[in-house]
Amino acid sequence: MERQAARKSDAGMRYDVVIVGAGFSGMYMLHKCRQLGLSAVVLDAAGDVGGTWYWNRYPGARCDIHSMDYSYSFDEDLQQEWEWSERYSPQAEILSYVEHVAERFDLRRDIRFDSRVVSASFDEDANLWRVVTQAGETWSGTYCVMAVGCLSLPQTPNFDGLEDFKGPWYHTGLWPHEGVDFTGLDVAVVGTGSSGMQSIPQIAKQARHLTVFQRTPNFAVPAWNHKLGEEEVSEIKDNYAAFRDYARWSESGYNGEESHESGHDVSQERRIAEFERRWAVGGFTVLSTFSDIGSDLEVNKMAAEFAHEKIRQRVKDPQVADLLCPTNHPFGTKRLCVDIDYYETYNRPNVSLENLRVAPIEAITPDGLRTTEKDYKFDAIVFAIGFDAMTGPLLNIDIKGKGGQALREKWEEGPQSYLGLSVAGFPNLFTVTGPQSPSVMTNMMSAIEQHVEWISDCLAYMQEHGHDRIEAGEKAEQEWVIHNGEVADTTLYPQADSWYVGANIEGKPRVILPYLGSFGEYRKTCDAIAAEGYRGFELDSADRAA
Numbered sequence: 001m002e003r004q005a006a007r008k009s010d011a012g013m014r015y016d017v018v019i020v021g022a023g024f025s026g027m028y029m030l031h032k033c034r035q036l037g038l039s040a041v042v043l044d045a046a047g048d049v050g051g052t053w054y055w056n057r058y059p060g061a062r063c064d065i066h067s068m069d070y071s072y073s074f075d076e077d078l079q080q081e082w083e084w085s086e087r088y089s090p091q092a093e094i095l096s097y098v099e100h101v102a103e104r105f106d107l108r109r110d111i112r113f114d115s116r117v118v119s120a121s122f123d124e125d126a127n128l129w130r131v132v133t134q135a136g137e138t139w140s141g142t143y144c145v146m147a148v149g150c151l152s153l154p155q156t157p158n159f160d161g162l163e164d165f166k167g168p169w170y171h172t173g174l175w176p177h178e179g180v181d182f183t184g185l186d187v188a189v190v191g192t193g194s195s196g197m198q199s200i201p202q203i204a205k206q207a208r209h210l211t212v213f214q215r216t217p218n219f220a221v222p223a224w225n226h227k228l229g230e231e232e233v234s235e236i237k238d239n240y241a242a243f244r245d246y247a248r249w250s251e252s253g254y255n256g257e258e259s260h261e262s263g264h265d266v267s268q269e270r271r272i273a274e275f276e277r278r279w280a281v282g283g284f285t286v287l288s289t290f291s292d293i294g295s296d297l298e299v300n301k302m303a304a305e306f307a308h309e310k311i312r313q314r315v316k317d318p319q320v321a322d323l324l325c326p327t328n329h330p331f332g333t334k335r336l337c338v339d340i341d342y343y344e345t346y347n348r349p350n351v352s353l354e355n356l357r358v359a360p361i362e363a364i365t366p367d368g369l370r371t372t373e374k375d376y377k378f379d380a381i382v383f384a385i386g387f388d389a390m391t392g393p394l395l396n397i398d399i400k401g402k403g404g405q406a407l408r409e410k411w412e413e414g415p416q417s418y419l420g421l422s423v424a425g426f427p428n429l430f431t432v433t434g435p436q437s438p439s440v441m442t443n444m445m446s447a448i449e450q451h452v453e454w455i456s457d458c459l460a461y462m463q464e465h466g467h468d469r470i471e472a473g474e475k476a477e478q479e480w481v482i483h484n485g486e487v488a489d490t491t492l493y494p495q496a497d498s499w500y501v502g503a504n505i506e507g508k509p510r511v512i513l514p515y516l517g518s519f520g521e522y523r524k525t526c527d528a529i530a531a532e533g534y535r536g537f538e539l540d541s542a543d544r545a546a
């Protein structure tokens with residue numbers, strides 16, 4: 001098939017692939033489609049490429065995976081030529097990288113921006129997905145790839161009185177492009193997850209006074225961020241292939257030290273020494289100090305106590321330090337934050353911390369905010385309250401499969417998918433880093449590349465074998481769903497009220513959303529399924545199906 005460039009007027013034509021989302025997933029998917037000679041168009045609500053990095057422009061936003069890992073590996077020249085400046089890249093630098101990739105591979109000409117997709121439905125007779133945007137345009141394709149991201153649907157603040165607030169309010173996930181100057185203002189931040197922990201130290205530097213409203217303290221590990229040195233970079237670049245290969249087959253999709261040692265099998269002295277050593281390295285390596293931190297509550301408690309001690313060392317006021325120590329969930333079972341100056345921020349005279357567990361927010365008032373105990377005056381409010389994760393971005397689109405079945409209905413009690421890549425009853429639909437795939441538990445770049453490559457290999461296989469319809473089988477899907485639950489039950493993750501289990505969204509079913517098994521093992525499973533002629537999938541041609 002000859003690739004045809006999409007223009008606005010092409011909305012009526014039939015593509016091979018309609019891709020929803022122009023972040024890292026959608027961009028790479030487009031690139032792979034072109035290589036296969038397939039016609040493809042990408043639709044995105046944003047004004048440009050970047051996905052999560054386009055929207056999350058709040059002060060302090062940066063990645064929590066090392067820069068040398070958090071980048072595309074598919075193009076040797078690209079990875080050799082691009083220069084990352086810091087250990088953890090700030091949002092602006094990642095966005096420049098995304099823009100560079102879009103330029104370099106001439107991607108924008110097949111991307112339609114300002115095109116929010118509202119529905120996608122499968123026409124069985126025509127073997128065709130019809131993807132409709134808010135503006136009412138319909139884009140049709142044999143295949144539809146949902147590359148919508150895992151954390152792209154911000155949770156709307158639904159506090160009483162918000163509409164009457166006289167000042168500006170912001171959601172970290174929808175930050176104004178022009179930036180915000182908090183100089184001299186009294187500011188409130190609600191939420192202390194990764195976005196809160198990153199923005200709070202920056203906002204504190206500008207604000208006259210910053211009041212942080214915390215419902216649940218979260219665990220954080222130090223970033224020890226620094227400028228990347230030439231030697232550090234060339235050591236990796238000289239061996240980039242091996243570096244990437246390690247990530248591809250690792251537990252979590254990045255280069256980090258794993259552990260095969262139980263926390264029970266070492267003396268107290270060695271245990272502390274090992275925590276200290278990992279702490280000094282910083283980042284997620286702390287989470288794998290012992291192989292059973294995520295599965296054995298006793299070992300986990302050792303990590304939690306160690307982290308508490310570190311908080312107490314950094315925060316001068318013991319009462320504030322206590323308030324910042326997480327005690328209601330095991331270490332790392334809510335997404336661990338990688339912090340820069342977070343705890344020290346509470347030593348500043350212009351920062352105070354309020355405990356929403358003691359006094360919840362009753363309402364936003366015209367002049368600020370009222371808890372059950374007190375009235376506060378604020379010039380601006382920042383909501384760092386997170387996202388309807390993983391299923392949210394998919395269910396926000398009215399997706400209908402065979403027989404008009406709605407995904408919203410099928411997933412009423414939680415997601416059901418085969419490999420987090422495909423859904424029974426929804427032929428020719430692929431989900432990049434969908435629920436029940438490793439996705440957010442790994443380096444997203446590794447997860448994205450693995451999915452996009454698996455999908456494009458599958459499309460190539462179908463071309464070669466004269467197929468144009470693929471659908472996950474019910475049985476294979478059910479087995480995968482059960483397997484997900486079984487793996488989750490061997491971990492401590494279900495114990496936390498986290499977005500991993502949908503607990504942050506009212507009314508959302510409590511189901512573990514990402515696949516919690518090893519990323520490397522998951523890759524092997526996906527590869528084996530493909531090698532066995534896509535075991536568990538039904539492949540056909542629309543002609544024969546008819």
Ligand code: NAP
Binds near residue numbers: 063196385
């Ligand atoms: P989040 O982790 O879900 O944190 C939201 C925070 O807001 C929590 O402290 C939550 O409290 C609080 N909250 C939510 N609703 C509230 C309400 N009605 N009243 C008071 N407090 C409320 O969201 P996030 O910080 O945006 O992070 C989401 C994910 O995005 C992260 O876990 C991470 O995977 C990703 N992320 C990554 C980076 C990075 O790479 N460094 C940066 C930002 C985000 P509870 O805990 O009590 O629910």
